Amino acid sequence: MPRPRFLDLADRGLSTLGQEALPVLYRHRLLTAHQLTQLLRPDATSTRYIRRQLEVLHDRGLADASVRRTSRAGELLWYTTPLGCEVVENGGELTARAYRMTEDAAASQLQEHTLAVNDVGLAFVQHARRLGDECGPLDWDPEVGHRVRDGDSRLGDEAFLVPDAVLHYVHTGTADDGQQQRMLLTFFCEIDRATMSIARLAAKLHAYARYSRYIPQPAPGRGRPKVSGYRREAWRGRYPAFPRILLVLDGASPAQLARRQDDLRALAAADTRLHSALDLRAGVTTLDQLRRHGPLAPIVTPVFGDAPPTDALLRPSPAASAA
Structure with a gap:
């Protein structure tokens, strides 16, 4: 698996691992030493080496850390400083982001949600390797x-859909004719730690349905496009196919999460406004199942219909395909 390209940071005394870690911290906002080790050095038996490199980044003013609110042992959560952000952005390896992690944000109650989002990404990375x-x-x-x-x-917020994460995954499988095929998959990931109502979680499905149909209109005064067929759904300019929607539940007991899953499916089934959006491929699972079994195990329950559990590919059932 290719690693992130190095930034030109050798003159700052950074090792190869330090150069790899900085853009990962920038992209993912807040990470533990354990998460970074699993991402960048999965064969390591401890976090000692990555922690040493994080201390070097800290000494160079490129990274800082906040204490995890839920940790009695004082676990540190790492993020890039303003200088670290500038170094990454000037390196041109990643698209610059308007949002930057701050000291206050790193210490806020959003810690666990941010870490859970990164746990979802880490689960995909680990099982892709396997x-x-x-x-x-x-x-x-x-x-x-x-x-x-x-x-x-x-x-305001109603003008935009903002998934917790957009994740890209390339799956190599076997086609019906026995030939290998590569599938470029994109997921809209939503992580719920049992902190929002089921109605609010279900409302996110409306936003995805609206985005799937949204066709930008010409700006006032510019008239209609002259090219026939120019107007099309906005998502087609960003994705080869509409991304699959993966809802990942966490933050409660397995029994409570199972009830939330059932309630979400019941609301989706009863909501007539979503009936026209059944072309959406949306599934729900738990973070624990994703970690244990991976995205290509039958751990995902489709949000729509009575289909049995499937994997994150959310292939349509034979009945749905016939319809």
């Missing part, structure tokens, strides 16, 4: 905005 698929330390991007309505951005 299966011979492709998903690396930089193959998910948190909170990517997608416009879902025309007008001024000052309209």
Whole structure:
């Protein structure tokens, strides 16, 4: 699996691992030493070496750390400083982001949600290695905005769909004719730690349905496009196919998460506004199952219909395909 390209940081006294770690910290905002070790040095038997490199990044003013609120042992959560962000952005390896982790944000109650998002990405990376698929330390991007309505951005949150993460995964499988085929998959990931109502979680499905149908309108005064067929759904300019939606539950007992899953499916089934969006491929699972079994195990329950558990590919059932 290819590793992130090195930044030109040798003159700052950084090792190869230090150069790899900085853009990963920048992309994923907040990471533990254990998460970084699993992402960048999965064969390591301890976090000692990565912690040493994080201390070097700290000494160079490129990274800082906050104490994890739920840890009695004082576990540190690492993030890039403003200088570290500038170094990564000037390196040109990653797209610059408007949002930067701050000292206050790193110490806030959003810690666990941010770590859970990264645990989802880490689970995909670990199982991709085991299966011979492709998903690396930089193959998910948190909170990517997608416009879902025309007008001024000052309209607020309703103007944008912002998944917790957009994750890219390349799966190598076998086609019906026995030939190997590569599938480029994109997932809209939503992580729920049992902190929001089921109604609010279900409302996110409306945002995805709206985005799947959203066609940008020409700006006022510009008239209609002259090219026939120019207008099309906005997502087609970003993705080869509409991404699969993966809802990952965590933060409660297995029994409680099972009830939340059933309630979510019941709300989706009863919501007539979603009936026209049944072309969406949406599934729900738990973070524990994703960690234990991986995304290509039958751990994902489709949100729509009575289909049995499947994997994250969310292949349509034979009945759905016939319909």
